Amino acid sequence: MANSRFQKVTGACALVALVVAQNAAAGPFTIKNISTTNDTETTVHIDGVAAEEFEIAYTDANGKARKTTVVTNGIGTRNVQVQAKTNTTITVTNLTQGGSSTVVASLFTPPSDIVVSAFTVDPRSELTFAGNTFALTGTFTTVDTMVDYDPASPTYGVEEGFVRDLSIEAIGSGGSVQFVLAGTPTYTLDLASVWGLEIPLGGLSIPRNMAFSGVLSYNSVSSPFDATFDGDVTFFADGSTGASGILALTTDFGPAAGTLAAAALPQIVALPEPATWLLLVPALTGLLSCRRRPPAHARSAH
Structure with missing residues (x-):
């Protein structure tokens, strides 16, 4: 797959629902089961016709425009992984019959x-x-x-x-x-x-x-x-x-x-934004308590 070093898995590391927008000119194919897989890569499931060629255009995690071309398998489906930057648009175009569909990527982007x-x-x-x-x-x-x-x-x-x-x-x-x-x-x-x-x-x-x-x-x-x-x-x-x-x-x-x-x-x-951390201290106490070492336990004789 083209640009495979810039596409991805996480992750790890997540199933996150994405917004799917079908264009009015969409061709005879659908995009479904779209999720953020393993925290760091979006899975685009193409359900079309066997041996059709598709172009997937997206913005990678470093902000660069990327494109990759895939061909559907013998039963007309393909799961394609793209490491798209969060909240950017992934456009899937049917190069064989025309039409396109878009999804909005969700990606693990620390420290946000x-x-x-x-x-x-x-x-x-x-x-x-x-x-x-x-x-x-x-x-x-x-x-x-x-x-x-x-x-x-x-x-x-x-x-x-x-x-x-x-x-x-x-x-x-x-x-x-x-x-x-x-x-x-x-x-x-x-x-x-x-x-x-x-x-x-x-x-x-x-x-x-x-x-x-x-x-x-x-x-x-x-x-x-x-x-x-x-x-x-x-x-x-x-x-x-x-x-x-x-x-x-x-x-x-x-x-x-x-x-x-x-x-x-x-x-x-x-x-949260740094300015809101102080407001969340009580709520974070439970989360952060897991980082504290538990009280010493007496070692009992066996």
Whole structure:
């Protein structure tokens, strides 16, 4: 695909509804399922006739005018990723039969906004711990705070963020395990390898690995833990995001290992102007509290 280094995935990192305006002269095709995928790239789904040629014109994240040409597949559809600057117009023109349609792009543009992904854990996730197997349930949230759109930068394509609001419980015949994070775990995602690629039915995946620590409570007895998550984040054409991988923990009770899978519909959240921050301090207290280290927990004898 032309200009693939300037088009994209995020992200990460989001399904955001876009305004669709069909021109009066639109040809025999439609544009549907338009979303901001993985925070940083707009998915244009073209539903037309097989082997028709389309031109997609847009303004990239650096403000430059870009065009790419695609041909619909054997069943007349195409999912095209374009890294369009937020609030700019994407114009899709049918070069074969004439007519055009437009959409307005929504894009993660730090520091003006962040991307919040509230993940729900798949109940098939599980943890083997202290000789028992537990089903993992609950939620956690990732917040994307920065992404590098500059193709000349050594960190081009890198998205940064942190994890908050972890509320996961492991439940089984051996009892229950709760987790409290210590601090705010951070992560990076290298999106460059999938920017500009067409997202297949099964999604596009990139590695997501991170380390974190905290305190777990096993049947009301506490222990500190250190953990790693080694897996993938998967981006789908409808804007949803999945995360799956292997958990490994070390605790006073011995090691624990398991699998974690979760899904989210990321949302781009605008941040207020600097002048309004003071007015929002009470409302932000809850959000920022997740950055504070939890109180020390007494290490109980096993």
